[in-house]
Structures are given as C-alpha cells and as structure tokens.
Amino acid sequence: MEIKKPHIKSIPYEDFKNNEYLEQMVQELNANGGKVWLGCLDDLINWGRSNSLWPLTFATSCCGIEFMAVGAARYDFARFGFEVARASPRQADLIMVAGTITHKMAPVLKRLYDQMADPKYVIAVGGCAISGGPFKKSYHVVNGVDRILPVDVYIPGCPPRPEALLYGMIQLQRKVKLEKFFGGVNRKEEEPQKAK
C-alpha cells in the first residue's frame, strides 16, 4: 500500500531518519481502511492541528532555559506557529516535559496532563525526562517520564540544543499529520475507568 507521506516545508521526506517508524504507524492506523472523503477531512484537520501546536509553558530545569531560547529571537519557533505558549493547560496542545521529573513533581505533571484538552501531545525533552539522565540512580527522580505519560517524541540531549528542539517539534508535526480524527483510533492512553 502506498504510504501517505507527511510533507514538511523545505525538508524532504528522505532527510528524516525515523521514516520506518512513521510508515509502520500509518499502516497500523489504516489497517481497517476508511472513506475517501473522511480522509480528505482528516487531512484538513491534521493540517490545522500540526501547524498550530501551542505549547504549555512548563519547565522544571535546564531544558526549560533552552526552551525559552527556542522561543527567543535567534531560533524563533513562532515561524512554525508554535509561539502562542499558553500558561493555562486547558488551552495548550502540547506539553514539553523539559527537565527532571521528581517523585514530588510526578503527580503534579500527571494532573497537568489530565487538565489539557484533547488532542494533546507530550514531548520528553532531555536525558532526565527520557530516562532519568544523570540522576537515574537518585532516590527521588522518576526514571523517564513515559512511566507517567504517553510520550510522542523524545528529544535527547542534556540539554538538547535549540535546533534539536525544533527538529523534535517537526517530528511531532509529522506524526500529527498522519493521525486520523475520523474512523481511526488514536487513543494513546488506556480507556479511563468509569467515574463512580
């Protein structure tokens, strides 16, 4: 089956390193097929979503400074439409887990994630958020934010350079462009328990 290739302006598809993963994801999503007109609508919606990922202003440590640097004049993520950093989780689409997550912070982070409105995405920025990083052996550090949240994109580094952050965000755009709003199932979490 022909794979729908996400198009990112001025970066050819072949230049990305993780294409196999994306193709596999598309195949899984398309396993049951779908209607053509729904697909067109999906494309429109995904175009909107992927180009308007508003991050939550959330940072715990060093990576947060680099996150600010990405927003600042030299790197300027406003070019991609990311710039409307919202301080309220209700209005954000994307949480950049920038920095170490400790045992005390973990429930707070989880709550923040729960407060966000769907669709929501998670990017784990930096070694600490991916695996605990240099603090892996510590008694108070969560070894990887994926223990608490479903992570979409990992950006390695300590802290990652702003270019890496931009690349990671573009990766997320590609992923969003392949999602299916109609027909497909995008749930990343397990079905929540019915409220008692």
Added chain:
Amino acid sequence: MNEIIDIPVEQLHAEMKKLHDERHFDFLRSLTGMDWQEEGLGVVYHLENTLTGENTVVRTHSANRENPEIPTVCDIWKAAEFNEREAFDFYGIRFTNHPDLRRLYLRDDWVGHPLRKDYDMSEETNPLRMTNEEPVDTTARLEVLRDGSVIEKREVIFEDNEYIINIGPQHPATHGVLRFRVSLEGEIIQKLDVHCGYIHRGIEKMCESLTYPQTLALTDRLDYLGAHQNRHALCMCIEKAMGVEVSERVQYIRTIMDELQRIDSHLLFFSCLCMDLGALTAFFYGFRDREKILDIFEETTGGRLIQNYNTIGGVQTDIAPSFVQKVKEFIAYLRPTLREYHEVFTGNIIAEQRLKGVGVLSREDAISFGATGGTGRAAGWACDVRKRHPYGVYDKVEFNEVLFTEGDSYARYMVRMKEIEESLRIIEQLIDNIPEGEYQQKMKPIIRIPEGSYYSAVEGSRGEFGVFIESKGDKYPYRMKFRSTGLPLVSCMETLTRGAKIADLIAIGGTVDYVVPDIDR
C-alpha cells in the same frame, strides 16, 4: 579551614548565642546536617563575622540515632529556619523549638531520611506515588518543657477561612517549579508559605557514591545559569584539600569564564524580570544578546548551558583560538546595548513604579537570612565573595562592588545591571594578559582527599555558592554539601512579600532571582 569548635548539644544554644552577640558572628554561611554513623547525627555550622571577615566552624552532634534532638538556632539566625528543615528532612534531626518543623523537600508521606547512611534506597520503601499531596495547613513545633521533656505541638499556618491561592509548581512566574501558597486579602498578601522540592534530585546523596571527578558533572546542573562558577567552587575545594596549585593560565581562564557566566545569568535575569512584568519585547533583547555569550562558550567548551569545563587541576580544553577576539568583540557590542536596555525598560515610568519601594529587605535581615549576592548588596551588605575571600585572580583586578542601600526591588535590579558593567571591566583587564602555561595539570588517576572537612566558596551569579566536603580519605566524599544560593533567597520571600500585592510577588520573585534546581539540589 580555621578553628573548629565542638559544642555539646546541651550548651549549643547558649554558646551560639554568645558567638553571635559577643563575637559578632552574624552571618550563618552554611548549615550542614551530618551522619557520623557511630557517633550519631549532627550539624556543622559555618559562621562568619561580617565586620572582620573572621570565620569559624561549629560542630555538634547527638548520639541518639532514633530521636536526635538538637536545639534550633533559628531565633539567632533566620537563615537557620530553612536549613534546619532541610536537615530534618535529610537526617531526621529534630530541632527543638523550631517554629515550623516540616519536611522541606520530600513529600510528607516519604519514608525515611535519605541522606542517612543507613537509608534504604530501594523502590519498595518509596515507590512512585501518583496521588496528589493533600495540602496540610498545620505544622509541628517541638517545645521543650521546664523539666527537659519535649512535646510536639501543632501550629496553624493557614486558618480555614483564609483565601488561599496556590502559585506553582507550574506557573510562569515562579521560574521553575517552586510553589507558594499565598493567603490573600483582596489582592494583598497576608501570608506566604514556600514549598520546595519539586526538583529535588538528591544530588548530595548521589555525590557520596561517586568519585570526585564524577561529582563534578552534577554541579553544572544545580544552578544552570552558574555552571562555571559552581564547578569552579567544587574544583577549588578539591584542589585546596589536595594541596594542588593550578597554573596561572587556568586561574585566568576560570575567572574570565566565571564573569562571562555572570553576564549571561544577569542578562537572563533582565529578560525574565521584563517578561514577568509584562514587557515582552525587552525579554527578547536580553535573549538575543545572551546567545552571543553562548556562542563564545560553545566554541571553547562545546556546551551551551552545561559546559563541563572546569576539571580538578585545570580546565577541560584550552581556549579556542578566536576566544580572545570574540570576547573583545562582545564587550564592544554589549556596552552600547546595555544603554538600549535602560532606555527600553529601566527608564520606563511603569517599570520604576512597579519596582521602587517594593519588597524592601533591610541590611540586618539580609545578613540574618544569609541572602547573599545581588539581593544582599542591594540592601547594603558588602557580601561579595570575590572581595571577602578572593579566589581566582580577583585580587589582581580592579572592580567595584556594587552596593545600594534601598534594599527594594529596583535596587536589586540595578545591582545586577551595574554588575554586568563591572564584569565587563574585569574581563577587559584579564583578556589581554592570559599567561602561557598548561591548561591541565597532571593528576593522579584516582583522586583521594586527605581526611578532614573543607569549605570553599565562590561568588555565583546570585550569591555565595559554597561547597563543603567531609572526607574520610576515600576516593568518594563522605559528605558533600552545596551551599545553595537560592535557599536563603526563598526563605526571605515571606518577609519581602508580606503586605505586598500579588503583582508585587511576581516583581519580587523576579528581582530576588532564584533558580529552583539550585534551591532543591
């Protein structure tokens, strides 16, 4: 280190009072909890006389490992309040008569005291708890009765009918994951309760199982805006303990790097303060110019924020060939740009009104809290480590210690802006005279420190950053403590904000300029 006085627990409070009143040791530099295994648990106090610059170290310990009780000294030095809470959190040392004995960093339901040598590190004792902490509005106070017995009293922090809002841990103005619980009367702050520990990574405990060169890596991540300075402090402490003299060239490079880092940090301070006050454009100006320093760093060290540059006995690599020229260009660039900052922000009537007279800290309070750095200097306390205990090549350069007397937010802001200029002056004096020599001394493959305790401090970007090492002669430190620059600053937030408005809390937080990972360690 100078004299070490051992005082038994029973006389501690009286003796400390004497030291404070008679010998004028009014600055508690550092308070370190200790676990001396068989001898019990104890505390090491580093004191300084702010008039003469005289230093002393006081030690005390309690042999009772189950219920160690040590009298509090927070009625003598306000700085002790948070530090004793830290020691309680880490070692379970119960400070009698302490007004607010809660855990400082860890959750209230945490099992055990992690920095004790016999702490069980396994996941089972403290699994990842995903339940939210219930806010507790009361605190414990251990009161000593006449007959010497100790009873625990509950004291109320917030009444039921108070309007409490929660600022943080995720809040754009707390500069990280600090949390304040604020009791409001309209817009006016009645009471403020600081909660730390949302980024407590247990660095001090980790250091105890790392070799000395390995511990270096963690210092950069404490105060990431003072990476060079932090690491400088640790390297200096280890070198001092080992009796290593680093070459002149290394001293010069370290000093220049420290000052560049200071400018970097102060530019970020300016940016963030402007953003907090709502002047977003100024934020971008600060960041624009900060990138230029990062370029210089990157060329030599390879890192932007975390540079891993200083090593024991030298620096990682020699400076890049174009370093000198780039730094000169930067100095020539920044001077006129600073004027632009003042035009955009400092001269603005709104900015002045927002900052002037807001959050006044008196000189006595600054000393008592140990609020060093820009905060202390804005209150008129000459607390610059570069002048008090010169290290690097600071004794060879000419620079002014910027002092203000107002102690308000505007003074704190101006201190930092003026310090950028002083730093430029220091760099200017050094940059052409970097002597030839080796940049890294040959060190032994395994670094051991002779038995004893060592303390050394540098002037970090936001105050005195000290390193205290207790060694038993191993290749691992027995205890390593970092004197956080930020902890005294947050401990004086209560005093600063009482009676101010919520908007002032943001301005005060911005000008006090704490970095949360440095507080929590």
Added chain:
Amino acid sequence: MFDFSIITNWIHEQLISFMPTGLAVFVECVAIGICIMLMYAVLAIIMIFMERKVCAAFQCRLGPMRVGPYGTIQVFADVFKMLIKEIITINHADKFLYNLAPYIVILASIMSFSCLPINKGLEVLDFNVGIFFMLAASSIGIVGILLAGWSSNNKYSLIGAMRSGAQMISYELSIGLSILTIVVLTDTLQLSEIVERQADGWFLFKGHIPAFIAFVIYLIAGNAEVNRGPFDLPEAESELTAGYHTEYSGMHFGLFYVAEFVNLFIIAGIAATIFLGGWMPLHIPGLDGFNQAMDYIPGFVWFFAKAFFIVWLLMWFKWTFPRLRIDQILTLEWKYLVPIGLVNLLLMVIIVVFKLHF
C-alpha cells in the same frame, strides 16, 4: 465620494419588486447579519496575524513563516485546530453561566462592531443616539468576563474577573468623557453625522487642544477597556496564568481570544471615526485640487487605513510597556484621567461657546 447607499438601495428595490416589504427587510437583515459575522471573522483573522507579525518585528523575530507564504494562512490553521479541540466542562462550575459567558462577550463585541460606519452608505446601525448605543453595547462585555471568572470555580479566574470588573468599569468613564468632548464639538450623537462634519478637517485638527487631549485619553482608556497590555491585568500571564479564561478550552477560549482582537479593532475604529474622520478623506480647506485627488481613494480604504494605524499604535504600546499593578491602574484612572477629562470637557465647552474652533 462613492456612496454605497446607491447599491444598497438598488438591492432593496430589487427585493421589494418581487416580495412583500416585510419579507424583504427580513431577508436583508439576515444577509447583513451574515455579512457582519463574516467580516467579523475575517477581521479577527487579519488582526491576529497582524499582531503576530507586528510583535515579531518589534522583537527582532520573523513571526509565522512556514504556513503559507510568509505565514499568511497560519491563523487559519489555528482556527481549524481550535474548532475541533475538546471543550472541557468542569466539575463544580456553574455550567450554564460558564457556557454562556463567551457568547455574551462575543455578542457585545459584534453589536458594537456593527455600529462602525465603514463607508458612506455602509452603516449598519446608524441612528441618532449611535454613540450612546455603542458605548452601552460594548459594556455588556464586562458582564461576560465577570461571569466567566465567577462561574469557572477557579481562584485565578475569580481574581482576574474582579480585576477586569474594576478596571473596565472605571475606564468606561474616561472613554465616555473623551467621546463626550467630541460630541460637544459636533452637537450630534449620530456616527454618520459625526463623520460628515469632518469633511473640512478631522476633529483631531479642528478641535484645538481639547480634541487632542481627548484623543490621548481615549487611546489610553480604550487600551485599558480591551484589556490589552500595559493594562492586561485580567489575564496577566505571569500572575494569573490566563486570568478569567484560565478554565476555558477549545472554541470557548477561541471566542474570548477573537473578541479581544476585534474589540481592539473596534476601539481603533471608533477612534478613527471620531477623531480622524472615519471614511472621510483628508481634506485641507483651500486646497481644492488636493481634496479632489484624495476623494478618488474610496472611503473604506480610508477607514481601514486609519483604524489599522491606530491598531498598530496600540500594539506598539502593548509590546513596549510593562504591565501596571491594579492600584496603579485605578490611580491612573481616578486621579489623573477622569479629572483631566472633566477639565478637558469644560475647555471644549468654552471653545464651542465662544466659537474658537476652526
């Protein structure tokens, strides 16, 4: 000057030629309603795009660049996303008021928007107490904001709403006074009439010093009225996360967001109409050739050019000044702007009585 009433009258005549008058009027109302809504949406999109680009320019950045040429269709992407984003309903919130609040805000905004005379003959709501109606309509927005803050069951929202209540009601006074100054000069409340009177010179120039003072006061108070920095206390990002709309997500938040920008345009549009002659071209008495040349530029171009110029001015304020504190805002209003406005009004009365104006 091209008169749009020719076209509108023609349409009206065509319609009544094959249907009863009542039905024709109804059809016209619906059509005009749809037109207004469309224009409202388009303006919002233009304004948001402009805001992003203008602030980027002030901040040495580029702003949106990737979506469409020079990022021109960036805002459409945001709209698509916003439309399908989940709208969260909150436990313990007053559900009815919570859902109602954004619509009140948008309703007030659209009502005052339809008062703006865009061109000669293109006035939707134009009657003899036009300004009065517009001021009344725009103040309904406060209710929406207060409700939003109150019903959200969130302390930040509540503080934001209370702040906005205090701020907006106070500044309404200054807006009223500065507009009243011009009303004294023109002796009419009808917007189209006010524009006609400026054929021989805009009021900013005709009205001497009082008109200029009124203009400055109006700009300051107008900025405060739409909660934009330096007066953006109700949503003060760094203090209250997002102020009164902290708990709103999806399109409900979108409505607040859009209303904020169009309100900014409305404030600028009123300023353009009252002080800068609305759609009236620049006329200098005595220079007939020049005046005629100016008349060739259509009126709506003049109107939008003036309005966007003022929008740009207000954006410049926003991106330059730090935020004020609540007590400073109220001090500014009650201790400075209101007294100055009153004295200014008196001055204008004197000028008008003694016929000192041009």
